[in-house]
Amino acid sequence: MNVLIIDDQTQVVNGLFLGIDWAKIGVKQVLKAYNAFEARELLSSQPIDIMLCDIEMPAESGLQLYRWTREQDIDTECIFLTAHADFTFAKTAMQLGGFDYILQPARYETIENAIVNAIHKITLKQETNKYYAYGKMFQKNKEILLDNLIKDWIFRKNRDAERFMADLSQIQVALEPEAEMYLVMLDVFHLKKDMANWRSGLLKFSIGNIMNELFARYGQNVLTAQIQDESFAFLIYSPNRLLIDHEGVERQLNKFIDVYRAYYGCDIACYTGDKISISEAPEQAAMLMEMKQNNVSLASKVFLLKDRSEQQHTLSYQMPNMKMWSKLLEQGDTEVVRDQAFALLNQLAIDEKIDAEFLKRFYQQYMQMLYTTAELKEISLQRIFQDEHSLEKGLSSYANVDDMKELIAYTTKFFNSFPGSEEEIKNQVDVIIQYIRDHIDQDIRRTDIAREVYLNPNYVSRLFKVETGMSLKEFIIMEKMKLAQALLKSTKLPISIIAMKVGYTNFSHFSQVYKKTWNVTPAEDRQ
CATH class of the missing domain: 3.40.50.2300 (Response regulator)
Incomplete structure (x- = not known):
């Protein structure tokens, strides 16, 4: 002291x-x-x-x-x-x-x-602060341990029931081996941009609080585990063996979906089945995970295992005529392909006639059609998926309908704007050069050029370098300096005005670039 x-x-x-x-x-x-x-x-x-x-x-x-x-x-x-x-x-x-x-x-x-x-x-x-800090640390570690314990149990990484129960008791969770409960798997869809950082903890906190509040009204306890960033598992049980009925669970889960959408603007899908004992959780979890994977349309509702057999029907809907789509892409009717594909996927989602298997086959045939069309137009596959983001989308868009539609939108836009033959590529470079010369009095940015020719900015740079042997930045500077030199020698315009006419608002910067290009200052060159 x-x-x-x-x-x-x-x-x-x-x-x-x-x-x-x-x-x-x-x-x-x-x-x-x-x-x-x-x-x-x-x-x-x-x-x-x-x-x-x-x-x-x-x-x-x-x-x-x-x-x-x-x-x-x-x-x-x-x-x-x-x-x-x-x-x-x-x-x-x-x-x-x-x-x-x-x-x-x-x-x-x-x-x-x-x-x-x-x-x-x-x-x-x-002393109070010390115990409060210990309590916060314990609570944080408890959440992490609970996540891992439940995940390991329901996904069969831990097969020892007695050890699982003992581990739960160590973090002050009392469950009896034969106690009945409900297992719920939950997915969050369409997370808003300003909630992107919630994945690290706030998402679980908000979801867990609402779930606990809704089920506490029925005297039920809820254990929450975060499976992935936007996926969760819940164990709903009664501390006094007065377990809520199945209809009550479904009713509260529907309330949860409505409440979370109203407060946070996100969609929720819940997957659950009949009441089970702890030992039955891994088997039911596997069935719930299958339901999750088949919700490729990202439907926001409660999915029940009892309805699964009715949903497991053979899809009689035939695949679209991909040859016709290929011909349309080749002819430049890309928006027709996009609109037809979107309409098909949307209708199948509404009719609940789409599952993971169908979407994988659709993706496979669509990609094959793209490759065939690219060969016909003499376009290498690298040009279609030219950066890391587009490549990742191209390789993994069969997980859900939203991703598939994003892939379709990207690829149809590509075929609408990207040339195929060498002559067309040359024409595209000519368009870039003409754009630069038409906007020589402006601060020309690569993104502006890319927007003009409907290409990715990184690819614009690579394409220009390959075709001209000069980087885009170097070419823009050289064009500006050529015009500046011509104006200096053929007019009596003040040097500051000439600098503005080639897109430089900072006279000092213009002089530095001019000297670096021609080895003389603008004033020296005029003399």
Whole structure:
């Protein structure tokens, strides 16, 4: 513990410093300040446990000083000393949260007792904070352990039921081996952009809170485990064996979907079955996971295992005529292909006639059609999927209908804009060059050019370099400098105006680029 004595009277400070047996009451360091300014410097530079502070000081009072410590969130206990029995002082001191208020002159023993009481309060607060920190750490570790325990159990990584129950009890979760419960798998779809950082914890927190609140109304407990970023598993059980009925579970899950959509704008799919024991959870989890995988249309509703047999029908809907789509792409009717594909997938989703198997086969045939069409138009496959993002989409768009539609939109737009033959490629480069010359008075950016020719910015740069032997940036600068040089030698325009005519608003930067290009400054070149 340390104490800061603050008083404008040197005699009072020295008297307290020498008159109190600091070691006896557990104070290791005693600091001195003779005004509020000095006190602030000490309070800002190191932790001060207790302030022993005079109220009436010139320039700034002890009350003002202590108010400042509150505003700065400096955690210190303050014992006020004053020679005037002014009730207003005492009232203000207590309102600010002062620990004690002592009238001077006071016996050193009285001041010692006040300091001892303050030390006791600080020690108690430190212990409370320590246990609070332990509690937070335990709760955080408990959440991580619970995630892993439930995942390992339902996905059969841990096959020892007794060990699973023992591990749960270690984190204060009491489940009986034969107790019945409901297993629910849950997916969140269409997470809003401003919720992207929720995956690390807030998503689980919000979902877990709402689920617990909804099922607590029926006297049920809910254990929550995060399976993946936007996928969760729940164990719903009763602490007194009065388990909610299946209809009640379905009803509360539907409420949950409505509540979460209303509050957060996200869609939710829940998958659940009949009540089970702990030992039956892995088997049911496998069936629920299959239902999850078949929800490729990302339908927002409650899926029940009892309905699974009715949903497991053979899809009689024939695949679309991919040869016709290939011909349409070849002819440039790309929007027709996109619209037909979207209409088909949307209708199948509405009719619930689409599952994971159908979407994989659709993806396979669609990709084959793309490759065939690319060969006919003499387009290499690298040009279709030219960057990491488009390549990833091209390789994994069969997981759900949204991803498949994104792939279709991307590829049909590509065929609508991208040339195939060498002559067409040359024409595309000519368009880029013409765009640069038409906008020579502007700050030309690669993204502007890419937007003009409907290509990826990175690919525009690579294509231009391959076809011209010069980087896009180098070519733009050279075109600007050629025009600037011509204007310098053929007109009497001020150099600053010429700089603006080739897209430079900063004259100094223009001069530097000009000299780097022609080895002379614009003024020297004009002479």
